[in-house]
Amino acid sequence: MLKSRWQWVIAIAVLILIAVGSVWLFRQQPTSEPNPSLIGVTSNLHAKMGIPKNVKETNPDDEYLLQSPDRPYVTSYNNSKLIPNWSSWQLNKDWLGNVPRRNDFRPDPALPKGWYQVRSSDYNNSGYDRGHMTPAADRDNTPQNISATFLMTNIVPQAPDNNQGPWAQLENYSRGLVEQGKELYIIAGGYGNTRSIGKGNVKIVVPDRVWKVIVVMDKTGLSASDVTANTRIIAIDMPNQQGIKDMDWRKYRVSVDLIEERTGYNFLTNVPDAAQVQLEEKVDKVVERVN
Known part of the structure; x- marks a missing residue:
């Protein structure tokens, strides 16, 4: 017993x-819930070259990471400015298609409870475009992917002449590289504070400038460890203003080092150190035209 x-x-x-x-x-x-603590350690393919690290002390709410299996890019969102700090995405032929654009701009329900969710109407009569960071045309392979680019956490107030001029030229050029068989890793964002738009207590910051860093891989399937000092890097820093619609995007090429200095971010953190140092001090000089 x-x-x-x-x-x-x-x-x-x-x-x-x-x-x-x-x-x-x-x-x-x-979990697929956005989590700022994942900054620097995410394995998301859209941040294969590394999550940009802010070297300045910031409010965690202003470096809020948005990523999930059904989001075809990664975003760092700024709750104080009500715009993304940056968006990061992979671009190859698999992401390109012919799904029609629907312009379904809408609030992002993935933001924490209690945060203001920017609406498309907040941009009405502001004089600014709803400017994509990850472009809709880079994600037109499925209705779900192109629709995801219209979440307002992927949008900044962009001067029409910038958005429809050299910024759009560079987007087209990038897709032209992809059609040649390249695979790109792109990070785009803005910095500075020209003014704000919105009504009442809604203050959406208008960046003074917009920037982009593009790592051009010669074929698909490579990783950050395959980046060398000879890998092509395109970095641009453009004024977010009117009067530049007919400017060539190449006029705005700078070094990654300069963008890091101006934004406070450290880019390409997964790239081998020796290659990273050499690449970030270069300014792209390629002159061929794809678009």
Whole structure:
């Protein structure tokens, strides 16, 4: 009888240990919820070259990482400015298609509870375009992917002459490179504070300038460790203003080092150090025209 009783005690103890272990394992599982603590350690393919690291002290709410399996890019969102700090995405032929653009601009429900969700109407009569960071035309392979680019957390107030001029030229040029078989890793954002738009307490910051860093890989399937000092890097820094619609995007080419200095971000953090140092001091000089 005593032996049987101990057997029951041991069995119950084992069941309790299994239950506790299951709860612990469940809590360790990754979630698709955005989490600022993932900055620098994410394995998302859209940040294969590394998550930009802000070297300045900032409010965590102003470096809020948005990523999930159904979001075809990664975004760092700024809750104070109500715009993205940057968006990062992979671009190859698999992402390109012919799905029609629907212009379904809408608030992003992935933002934390209590945060203001920017609406398309907040841009009405502002004089600024709803400027994509990750372009719709870079994600027109499926209705879901192109629609995801119209979340307002991917949008900044962009001067029409910038958005429809050299910025659009560079987007077209990038897709031209992809049609040649290249694979691109792109990060785009803005900095500075020209003014704000919105009504009442809604203050959406208008960046003074917009920038982009593009890593051009010669073929698909390569990683950050394959980047060398000879890899092509395109970095641009454009004024977010009227009067530049007919300017060539190449006029605005700069070094990655300069963008880092002006934004406070450290880019290409997954690239081998030696290659990173050499690449970031270069200014792209390629002159051929794809578009």
